[in-house]
Amino acid sequence: MATTKREHDGADERLMEMELPTMHNPSPPVPTPPAPPPAAPSSSLQLHPAFYVVIWIALSSSTILFNKWILSKRKTPVDGETxxxxxxxxxxxxxxxxxVFATLATQILSRTTTLLDGxxxxxxxxxxxxxxxxxIGFFFSLSLICGNKAYLYLSVAFIQMLKATTPVAVLIASWAMSLDNPSRNILANVSFIVFGVVLASWGEIDFQLGGVIYQVLGIGFEATRLVMVQRLLxxxxxxxxxLVSLYYFAPVCASMNFCIFLATEAWKITLDDIVNQVGLLKLLANACVxxxxxxxxxxxxxxxxSLVLTLCGVLKDILLVVLSIVIWGTTVTLLQFVGYSVALGGLVxxxxxxxxxxxxxxxxxxxVRTRRALGLAVVGVGAFLVLGVVWYAFSGPERDVV
Incomplete structure (x- = not known):
């Protein structure tokens, strides 16, 4: 039994190392080996770790919301009409x-900074x-393409709910590639995640099978990529x-994606779509974020x-669901709320x-016992925010689901 526990802890630790973000799929990202991190630029000012966590949450959430905003349908008022x-x-x-931007940026950073000395x-x-x-770049490209294609069909909230199954997909892929031994206890633990996501999917109002297929394929390709990188590392x-991983992967991924772009979208996209519909500055800002x-x-x-990273990852996912409700008016049903809560609890x-x-x-x-006033205040504020979001999602004027 002790051996099983050590294997479980080892699997959790390796999975945690793979749960930091990438540029298009902030949850999860390029695997991070247990090697010491590259030294940050020397500075006499030592910032609190919370600063880096907040920056990561902000950039991770912004990347997803920015991509959704560019790809999603929207209405523009002109002369009082829509x-x-x-x-x-x-x-x-x-x-x-x-x-392409990542390829150019990593090449520049490798020549002008110490960030890529690793x-x-x-x-x-x-x-x-x-x-x-x-x-690995092949599966990386497929995961990015499928992940972005899903934004054309599904809301950010529902996509985040589906992404909760990523650790399960990684676990299954690691078993299939013989990196880990199947464990009945671990399978029982992750079954709560699957059950919660199934409930959330069942309660989705604007369920579009095409979008779900793209997202599931993206999760599968991403899980395969993560396990292949784990084997490499x-x-x-x-x-x-x-960042060094991106330095090596970005060029081959850009080449593969460009070939797929030529075969699927090059004959449909126009210069007007790029310059006027989105704008060069917005595309540049999107790539920078x-x-x-x-x-x-x-x-x-x-x-x-790892505890802080896990909890912050859950917080980021919840934040994205809330922002999807506020920005796009996404309707979240009670069944989805319960299902996603079960999935997040199972994830933690x-x-x-x-x-x-x-x-x-x-x-x-x-x-809470020693600082009762503070504990009650935190619980009260948390309950108020949760109830506010639930009320906004379940009631109010009818909204379009994007």
Whole structure:
């Protein structure tokens, strides 16, 4: 039984290392090896870890919302009237643009800063690049394309609910590739996540099968990529931080995405779509926010615990659901609310393990007991915010679901 627990803890630890964000799929991102993080630029000012966590949450959420805003349908008032709904239905172009920007940015940073000095410790050869990096880049490209395609059909809130199954997909992929041994206990733990997401999906009002298929495929491709990278990083000579990973993966992913773009969207997109419908400055800002997310990860690694990262990841997902309700008027049903709550609870239970959950729950109870006024205030404010969001989602004027 002790062996099973150690295997469970090891699987949780490795999965946690893969749960930092990437530029298009902020949850989860490029796997992070247990190697020491690259040194941040030296400064006499030492910032609190909470600063880096807040920046990561802000950039991670902004990347998703920005992508959704560009790709989704919207109405523009002109002369007191509302024009027909418009959209920028070119997710592959957007993904390709992000990867081209990331390729150029990492090349510039490698020549002007020390952020990418970790690449000098990676024994990258042409043979390794073709046999390891290129296949991983292939699945990376597919996950990004499918993830962005889903924004054309589904709300941000529902996509976040579906993404809660990513750890389950990673676990299954690791079993399929023999990186971990199947465990009945772990399977029982993740079953709560699956059950919660099934409930949330059942309660979705604007359920579109095409969007769900794209999102499920994206999760599957992402899980495969993460496990392949985990296998690559198991060798000491290939350990790299997220920014160095992007330095190697972005060029091959950009090339693959560009080929797919030529075959699927190049004959439909026009210069007017790029310049007038979205705008060059907005595309540049979108790419900068996405790339800034990867840079923030480099500064975040090693400055906080896995518990904080797990809870902050859950907080970010909840924040995205709330913002989807507020910005796009997404309707969330009671069944979805219950299902997503079950999924998030199962996610925390799986990542931290029963022992840590009980340990931190005891610490929280003790803090509430000794600081009753503060505890009641926190609980009261939290309950008020939750009830406010639930009321806004379930009532009020009828809103369009995008």
């Amino acid at each position: 024009e027909p709904e418009q959209a920028f239905p070119f997710p592959i172009f957007l993904t390709t643009w992000h990867l 690449r000098h410790h990676v024994k990258m050869t042409g043979r390794t690049y073709v046999r390891a990096i290129a296949p 198991s060798a000491a000579e290939y350990k790299m931080d997220p 996405a790339f800034g997310l990867n840079v923030s990860v480099v500064f975040l690694i090693g400055r906080t615990s 239970w799986y990542k931290l393990g029963p022992e840590k959950v009980m340990e931190h729950a005891a610490v929280l109870r003790e803090m």
